Amino acid sequence: MTLKHVAQLAGVSxxxxxxxxxxxxxxHRISDSTVAAVRAAAKQIGFRHSHLARSLKSGQSALxxxxxxxxxxxxxxxxxxxxxxxxxxxGYSVLLADSREDDASERRLVNQLRDRRIEGLVVCPVGxxxxxxxxxxxxxxxxxxxxxxxxDGELLTVTSDHxxxxxxxxxxxxxxxxxxxxxxxxxxxTLVNDERVxxxxxxxxxxxxxxxxxxxxxxxxxxxxGQTAALALLTQQPGITALFALSNQIALGALRAAAQLGRVxxxxxxxxxxxDLPHADFxxxxxxxACQDVPALGRRAAELLLARIAGTARPRTRMQRIAVTVIERxxxxxxxxxxxxxxxxxx
Amino acid sequence: MTLKHVAQLAGVSxxxxxxxxxxxxxxHRISDSTVAAVRAAAKQIGFRHSHLARSLKSGQSALxxxxxxxxxxxxxxxxxxxxxxxxxxxGYSVLLADSREDDASERRLVNQLRDRRIEGLVVCPVGxxxxxxxxxxxxxxxxxxxxxxxxDGELLTVTSDHxxxxxxxxxxxxxxxxxxxxxxxxxxxTLVNDERVxxxxxxxxxxxxxxxxxxxxxxxxxxxxGQTAALALLTQQPGITALFALSNQIALGALRAAAQLGRVxxxxxxxxxxxDLPHADFxxxxxxxACQDVPALGRRAAELLLARIAGTARPRTRMQRIAVTVIERxxxxxxxxxxxxxxxxxx
DNA sequence: TATGAATGCGCAAACGTTTGCGCATCAGGC
DNA sequence: GCCTGATGCGCAAACGTTTGCGCATTCATA
Numbered sequence: 001m002t003l004k005h006v007a008q009l010a011g012v013s014x015x016x017x018x019x020x021x022x023x024x025x026x027x028h029r030i031s032d033s034t035v036a037a038v039r040a041a042a043k044q045i046g047f048r049h050s051h052l053a054r055s056l057k058s059g060q061s062a063l064x065x066x067x068x069x070x071x072x073x074x075x076x077x078x079x080x081x082x083x084x085x086x087x088x089x090x091g092y093s094v095l096l097a098d099s100r101e102d103d104a105s106e107r108r109l110v111n112q113l114r115d116r117r118i119e120g121l122v123v124c125p126v127g128x129x130x131x132x133x134x135x136x137x138x139x140x141x142x143x144x145x146x147x148x149x150x151x152d153g154e155l156l157t158v159t160s161d162h163x164x165x166x167x168x169x170x171x172x173x174x175x176x177x178x179x180x181x182x183x184x185x186x187x188x189x190t191l192v193n194d195e196r197v198x199x200x201x202x203x204x205x206x207x208x209x210x211x212x213x214x215x216x217x218x219x220x221x222x223x224x225x226g227q228t229a230a231l232a233l234l235t236q237q238p239g240i241t242a243l244f245a246l247s248n249q250i251a252l253g254a255l256r257a258a259a260q261l262g263r264v265x266x267x268x269x270x271x272x273x274x275x276d277l278p279h280a281d282f283x284x285x286x287x288x289x290a291c292q293d294v295p296a297l298g299r300r301a302a303e304l305l306l307a308r309i310a311g312t313a314r315p316r317t318r319m320q321r322i323a324v325t326v327i328e329r330x331x332x333x334x335x336x337x338x339x340x341x342x343x344x345x346x347x
Numbered sequence: 348m349t350l351k352h353v354a355q356l357a358g359v360s361x362x363x364x365x366x367x368x369x370x371x372x373x374x375h376r377i378s379d380s381t382v383a384a385v386r387a388a389a390k391q392i393g394f395r396h397s398h399l400a401r402s403l404k405s406g407q408s409a410l411x412x413x414x415x416x417x418x419x420x421x422x423x424x425x426x427x428x429x430x431x432x433x434x435x436x437x438g439y440s441v442l443l444a445d446s447r448e449d450d451a452s453e454r455r456l457v458n459q460l461r462d463r464r465i466e467g468l469v470v471c472p473v474g475x476x477x478x479x480x481x482x483x484x485x486x487x488x489x490x491x492x493x494x495x496x497x498x499d500g501e502l503l504t505v506t507s508d509h510x511x512x513x514x515x516x517x518x519x520x521x522x523x524x525x526x527x528x529x530x531x532x533x534x535x536x537t538l539v540n541d542e543r544v545x546x547x548x549x550x551x552x553x554x555x556x557x558x559x560x561x562x563x564x565x566x567x568x569x570x571x572x573g574q575t576a577a578l579a580l581l582t583q584q585p586g587i588t589a590l591f592a593l594s595n596q597i598a599l600g601a602l603r604a605a606a607q608l609g610r611v612x613x614x615x616x617x618x619x620x621x622x623d624l625p626h627a628d629f630x631x632x633x634x635x636x637a638c639q640d641v642p643a644l645g646r647r648a649a650e651l652l653l654a655r656i657a658g659t660a661r662p663r664t665r666m667q668r669i670a671v672t673v674i675e676r677x678x679x680x681x682x683x684x685x686x687x688x689x690x691x692x693x694x
Numbered sequence: 695t696a697t698g699a700a701t702g703c704g705c706a707a708a709c710g711t712t713t714g715c716g717c718a719t720c721a722g723g724c
Numbered sequence: 725g726c727c728t729g730a731t732g733c734g735c736a737a738a739c740g741t742t743t744g745c746g747c748a749t750t751c752a753t754a
Contacts, residue, residue, distance in 0.1 A: 002740055013704045018742060028743095029701055046486070051463045052403045053740035056709050061399060066443075071431055077424035084418055084445045093459060096413075096443040098431045112440060115398045139393070255629065282599065284631035349710055360734045365712060375713095376731055400710035403739050 001047065010034075010041035017042075021049070055117070064092045064305070065113035067123040069101040075275065075294055076124055079146055082298025083122055083305075090306055092119070099126055107132045114141065120305045122146060127190045130155060142308035146301045149191045149319065156308075158301045158320040162192055162274075163199035165290030165324035169244060169272040170203035172288060172326065177334045178242040178270060179209050182233045184254055186221035186246045193221075196246055196274060215240065218250065226253025234261055234269075241335035242270035251287060266333035276327070286329035296322045348394065357381075357388035364389075368396070402464070411439045411652070412460035414470040416448040422622065422641055423471055426493055429645025430469055430652075437653055439466070446473055454479045461488065467652045469493060474537045477502060489655035493648045496538045496666065503655075505648045505667040509539055509621075510546035512637030512671035516591060516619040517550035519635060519673065524681045525589040525617060526556050529580045531601055533568035533593045540568075543593055543621060562587065565597065573600025581608055581616075588682035589617035595624050598634060613680035623674070633676035643669045 007017040012034060019028050020038040041047075055061045064087045068076035084094045095113055099106035103126045110132055113121060120142040123133065127148040133155055137143050149157035173181055183200060186193045201211045215237065218229035226245060230253060234240060245251035251273035255265065263269045265285050276291035300320055308314065354364040359381060366375050367385040388394075402408045411434045415423035431441045442460055446453035450473045457479055460468060467489040470480065474495040480502055484490045496504035520528055530547060533540045548558045562584065565576035573592060577600060581587060592598035598620035602612065610616045612632050623638035624630060647667055655661065 004740080014741085015704060015706095015743075016702090018740095019703095022742080024743095028703085031702060034702080048458070048462050050403070050740050052399055052408060053709090054742080056397070056399045056403055056711090056739090057741045057743090059709075071428035072421065072425040074419065074421050074424065077421065077427075078419040080424075080443070081418035081445055084443060085447070088444065088456070093442050093444070093463065095440050096427070096431060097435065097440070098428055100432070109435070111395075115395050116440065117397060117399050252629065282602065282631055283629050351710080361711085362713075362734060362736095363732090365710095366733095369712080371713095375733085378732060381732080397710050400739090401712080403709090403741090404711045404713090406739075 001045065002050070003047070005045055006038060006041045006047050009045060010037040012038060021047070061117040061119055062092050063095055063116060063118045065095045065097065065110075065116075065118040065121040065123075067097045067099055067106060067109050067113070067121070067125075069099050069106075069124060069126055071096065071098045075147075075292075078294040079122075079124065079298035079301070082295050083302045086299065086302035086306065101126055103128045110136060114139075120144075120309045122301050122305055124148060125150075127187070142305055144301045144305045144308070146297055147192065151191055151194075154318070156304060156314065156318055156320070158297055158304065158322065159192065160292045160297065160324050161321040162195040162324075164321075165274060165292075165326065166196045166199035166244075167203040168324075168326040169274075169288070169290050170200050170207075172272060172328060172332055173242045173244070173270060174204070174207050174209065176242075176270060176332050179335070180237075180240045181209065181211065181215070181242045181244060182230075182237065182240045183211065183216045183218075184226050184229045184233070184243055184245045184250045185216055185218040186225075186250065187219060193246060200244055218246070221247045221249055223249045223253040223256075226250030227257045228253070230254040230257035231260065234258070234263070240269075242272070242332070245271060245273040248273055248275040248287075248289070251289075266331050268336060270332040270335070272332060274324075281329065285331045287331045288326070288328045290324045290326050292324050293322050348392065349397070350394070352392055353385060353388045353394050356392060357384040359385060368394070408464040408466055409439050410442055410463060410465045412442045412444065412457075412463075412465040412468040412470075414444045414446055414453060414456050414460070414468070414472075416446050416453075416471060416473055418443065418445045422494075422639075425641040426469075426471065426645035426648065429642050430649045433646065433649035433653065448473055450475045457483060461486075467491075467656045469648050469652055471495060472497075474534070489652055491648045491652045491655070493644055494539065498538055498541075501665070503651060503661065503665055503667070505644055505651065505669065506539065507639045507644065507671050508668040509542040509671075511668075512621060512639075512673065513543045513546035513591075514550040515671075515673040516621075516635070516637050517547050517554075519619060519675060519679055520589045520591070520617060521551070521554050521556065523589075523617060523679050526682075527584075527587045528556065528558065528562070528589045528591060529577075529584065529587045530558065530563045530565075531573050531576045531580070531590055531592045531597045532563055532565040533572075533597065534566060540593060547591055565593070568594045568596055570596045570600040570603075573597030574604045575600070577601040577604035578607065581605070581610070587616075589619070589679070592618060592620040595620055595622040595634075595636070598636075613678050615683060617679040617682070619679060621671075628676065632678045634678045635673070635675045637671045637673050639671050640669050 003014050003017045007014045017038050020030055020035050021042055025035050066080055066083055070076055087094050097109040099109055106126050122144050124147045130150045130153050145155045145157040147159055149159050185197055204211050217233045218225055243254055245254050254271055258265050258269050265271050272288045274290050276289045350361050350364045354361045364385050367377055367382050368389055372382050413427055413430055417423055434441050444456040446456055453473050469491050471494045477497045477500055492502045492504040494506055496506050532544055551558050564580045565572055590601055592601050601618055605612055605616050612618050619635045621637050623636050
């Protein structure tokens with residue numbers, strides 16, 4: 001199974017066998033007959049190179065690491081796919097790790113991958129700490145962060161243009177006539193959350209619409225958190241006519257909450273959201289969303305990583321922004337007067 | 348960065364450094380002071396083991412391979428996740444590869460992974476050929492096939508109980524009173540396709556309902572193929588009152604086709620399908636589906652693989668079946684009389 | 695028939711570990 | 725003072741490659 005066996009069978013030295021099987025025959029003047037003999041021997045015993053030994057010798061593992069919080073989430077899966085395809089096209093293989101939204105796991109996995117001598121790393125961080133990533137970067141590991149970045153620090157980050165999306169969604173709601181708008185946020189303190197909320201608030205303010213702190217609820221990017229937040233918010237502030245959900249998971253929770261409260265979307269409540277479900281146009285109701293270009297996120301990350309590995313100069317902008325596209329569907333309508341002041345409306 | 352550096356700094360031999368850092372100090376009677384010195388030196392220069400060298404020496408790469416046709420497909424992503432989590436729990440890392448539904452790519456990737464000396468392989472095959480997998484198995488590589496298996500051969504396979512699901516879906520349609528039922532199939536010749544179709548046909552026959560060959564259309568598990576097939580079938584056979592879509596992608600295509608033809612589901616057309624969309628209950632209409640237990644598929648595959656690596660005896664049954672759950676939603680109704688014989692119906 | 699250049703191939707070191715074996719050193723018992 | 729048994733550690737080989745250098749052989753040329 002090793003070069004030694006091939007060499008013995010072909011009656012040549014290991015060095016010769018190595019050169020033949022690495023197609024370096026030409027540069028080293030190996031005779032055609034020897035080449036043929038080695039090839040035949042290799043085929044006969046089913047020889048395959050040990051990439052391990054080769055990596056050890058060459059110092060190049062041809063391995064890339066990818067760490068995401070949840071592999072089964074289509075968002076991260078799409079990113080992982082783009083990186084995988086780009087990597088394979090360049091001869092790299094991808095080590096995939098799932099941090100399960102756990103900071104400690106992420107640290108452990110990053111270290112494991114570094115032990116495996118990955119040549120580059122893409123990570124969608126859980127988002128709480130970045131020192132383990134900064135350390136990797138300081139050690140010279142090419143590193144790209146995707147989606148959830150950090151406002152400070154040095155990490156090269158690829159993420160959507162959250163402000164752009166939030167502003168566009170605000171415009172949709174404002175134009176429909178909404179003035180009492182609630183926000184269902186994800187995990188406060190994370191870049192994506194805070195950028196979206198801040199831009200949204202700013203856009204409302206520009207139209208003289210206030211967004212009281214009490215109108216902002218939620219503590220996680222999950223369906224259940226969205227449902228809980230929406231339920232509390234709509235119960236305490238029944239005058240709210242529209243909701244901005246910070247992710248599709250949160251939006252689904254909001255839909256459930258609305259159903260619980262007997263409010264029909266969009267008649268009794270308008271809803272806009274970030275992200276996009278695979279088949280949002282078949283949802284009931286079809287949601288108006290700021291749709292992230294997920295494949296582009298992955299592609300850009302892969303490009304940047306590969307470029308850094310190749311030694312290309314680091315791009316000037318630390319934050320690489322991918323544009324989002326607002327898709328207007330049927331979850332926004334003009335605000336109706338609510339049951340507190342009953343009035344007949346024709347749907 | 349290597350043991351040599353640690354050893355030099357600590358003033359000991361490489362062997363001693365190795366033993367200390369592998370926590371074999373106790374078994375080798377290394378003095379506490381030496382242990383401390385080595386540890387300090389290692390920390391000072393930021394030493395990390397080279398898993399490459401370790402793998403080469405030990406012959407254990409602690410690497411598992413996973414090959415799927417499309418990483419970004421939630422179905423495969425969920426499977427990949429379960430394997431990843433199970434692998435990490437046992438100290439393995441996962442090399443993920445995407446065959447892009449391409450048989451040649453799958454072969455190439457499998458060989459690459461084998462060059463990397465993976466200790467086990469899970470593959471969701473494209474499904475056309477299996478000789479490259481059989482070869483790997485013959486070479487002693489622990490191997491588990493998931494989802495799309497092969498009717499013949501030796502490959503240990505984990506897949507859903509397609510017959511059970513198809514029979515149950517047939518029962519739903521029959522009970523609703525349907526007698527003219529069309530089938531939108533995926534790629535004929537694949538195990539999942541043929542098992543579903545055969546069981547469905549058999550279940551209909553048991554109720555004295557014929558399923559003519561011309562009622563079976565479609566050639567791929569994709570939305571566009573489903574749409575095309577549904578369009579052709581419903582146009583040529585307008586008397587059909589219900590459709591069995593072999594996957595959720597195909598079902599979405601069928602929904603689009605129905606909309607094109609002005610047939611409202613379920614009033615003018617009933618629809619049942621395999622698989623489940625992440626949020627099928629928010630779809631319009633909510634689809635009645637035979638829902639696969641995708642995490643269970645991945646989990647079982649991981650278990651079997653890990654067991655085979657550990658040397659446990661191979662299970663008796665080559666085909667491991669995971670039960671599917673039929674979820675009745677609102678896409679099935681009693682067959683209405685069609686426009687060929689107009690009649691008023693109250694929806 | 696020597697001589698130089700081609701031609702064809704092998705030696706051995708190196709990559710960073712792990713590990714069986716053996717060599718010192720020292721304390722204590724006789 | 726010598727032997728025995730701990731105790732503490734190092735030597736060197738091995739894992740499977742790659743590769744710089746050098747050694748033979750052959751051939752044409754002088």
